[in-house]
Amino acid sequence: MNGSIIRKILGYVLILESLLLLLPSLVALIYKESVGKFYIGCAALTFLCGLLLAIKKTKNTVFYLKEGCVATALSWILLSFFGALPFYFSGEIPSLVDAMFETVSGFTTTGSSILADVESLSHAAIFWRSFTHWIGGMGVLVFLLAVVQMSGGSSINLMKSESPGPSVGKLVPKMKHTARILYFIYLALTVLEVILLVCGDMPLFEALATSFGTAGTGGFGIKNDSIGGYSTYIQWTVTVFMLLFGVNFNFYYFFLLRQFGKAFKMEEVRTYIIIVLVATGIVFSDVVHIYSTVGEALCKSFFQVATVITTTGFSTADFNLWSSTSKTVLVMLMFVGACAGSTGGGIKVSRFVIVSKSIGKEIQSYLHPKSVKKISFDGKPVDHDIVRATNVYYVCFVLVFVVSLLIVSFQGFDLTTNFTSVAAAINNIGPGLNLVGPTENFGKFSDLSKFVLMFDMLAGRLELFPMLILISPRLWIESFNERLRAKY
Structure with a gap:
């Protein structure tokens, strides 16, 4: 394993975070606000640690999927x-x-909080809390790809490890330019x-704070009642933009190129829209009498879906x-969840389409x-490797979910609280039901449960495998053996 390039990437990440x-x-x-000094101090500390990691030159800048994960x-x-x-x-x-x-x-754009009174925070804390959503939405490593040159085809391995969805491809020949296009669309919508x-x-x-949360599909509210206290216009605006950020960003790229045929040919986007409309119809018919x-019932139903x-x-x-019925x-x-290639979490619509087929x-x-029948997606045959990877993802998802649920239990x-807290964490949702409902918080959980939920949030945001590889004993045994062979 190329440890030197991993160290350098970690250094770049910390330097970026310090800025x-x-x-x-x-x-x-x-x-x-006097809390500004803590952010400046933490920025200096983060920059120093990043500099120590990145300053040493590395001869081999090529890395593979293992190093990327x-x-x-x-x-x-x-x-x-x-x-x-800074919070601490x-x-x-x-x-x-x-x-x-x-x-x-x-950062994982989950939005689950341990805070009972958000409005008591300083403006600096509210801004940083919301801004972490915006940073994590598209991914800090995707941003690095836009500004740092990686050797050969190595950069695709970072993109695969961080970007949500069953497959990652290039919009343009150079991955660096692909990252820039993605961030341009992301910034423009924000x-x-x-x-x-x-x-x-x-x-x-x-x-700004609300847009950061919407763009990253994170959901940290800046008010104790989240968006509930704002006007109907603002609620509808946030609803529309949540749905827009849940769309595969390739859709917008095709629109920029005026390739409308390719945009509307995207099967995942069509399925995503159908699911939203059907779910809204069911919930609306169920809560309209409340x-x-x-108009109010439609606004509430559409927003929550x-x-x-x-x-x-x-x-x-x-x-x-x-x-x-509505809760189900x-x-x-x-x-x-949302579409692959969006800022949304969940299992992803594309995986459900592939599994259904x-x-x-x-x-x-x-x-x-x-x-003899081949599975097709967007009018193209789906490679067996993608089908296999999708099936493996489902198995891993269930295993991580079950183990996490057991520990949290x-x-x-109660079961509903435990089940939906794990579901909210691993799918990067935010609120669950019962004791972790939209008016509650996660502060009541033990430190052990919080660490499990933190792992789930990271695993869910990074598509499981980077976190599973990191905790795999086999990885570290092989890495240790490689060092021994290199030394002797």
Whole structure:
């Protein structure tokens, strides 16, 4: 394993984070808050650690998927640790474990919180908390690819390790240019949402924080009632943008090139839209009698479906009080998630499409044993490797979910709380049901349960395998043997 290039990537990540930590310091300066000194101090510490890791030159800059997975997993762990330090040192989150939980939840765009009173935080803390969503939404390593040159085809291995979805490809021949295109689309949509929210009389600071959470499909609210206290216009605007950020970004790239045929040919996007419309219809028909007007019921239903399927986690209603039918639909949407290549979490719509077609193919083989049928996706045949990887992903997902649920169950909470807390973490949703509902928080869990949920958040955001590889004993045994062979 090429440890030197992993070390250098980790150094680059920390240097980048140190620069980003200066932004909440600026916010503290604007609002004349004393906590700014903690962000400056943590920025300096992070920069120093990053410099120590990156300063040493490495001869071999080529790395493979194994190194990409390890570098990605370690990058996100270090990113979360150093990002949690300002919360801890400033005393706004006095427990280091809680500060880590909040920061992991932020960077992984989960939105699960241990805070009971968000509005008591400083402007700097609220900004950094929301900004972690925006950083994690597209991925810090994708940003690095846009500005740092990697040798040969190595950069695709970082992209594969960090980008959500069953497969990752290049929009243009050079991966560096692909990363720049993705970030251009990401930034443009974010700026557009900020403008529309400000036009709806939302203060600029709140518009920025809300847009960061929407763009990253994270869902950290800046108010104790999340988005519920804002106007209907703002709620509809956030709903639309949550859905937009849940779409595969290739769709927007085709639009920029005016290749509308390719854009609307994307099977995953069409399926995603159908699921949203059908789920909204079911929930709306189930809750319409609860609200005073049909318009209010439609707004609440559409918002909650959008926030759950895109794994954003904002809320305008306490869906914990809705009927079991609506709650069942929302829990199912937690697992479906958004499109591959978006900022959303979950298993991804594309995987469900591929598995559904695989089941159909298997049934046909029973009915017509001699028939030969290939699975197609977007009009193209799906490689056997992608089908195999999708099936393996499902198995790994179930295993991680079951083990996590077992450990969290030792907490002694009810099954619904335990089940939906793990589902919310591994699918990067945010709120669950019962004791972790939209009006509750995760502060009641033990440190052990919080570490399990942090692992689930990271595993869910990184598509499981980077985290599973990192904790695999085989990886470290092979790495140790390689060092021994190189030494002797």
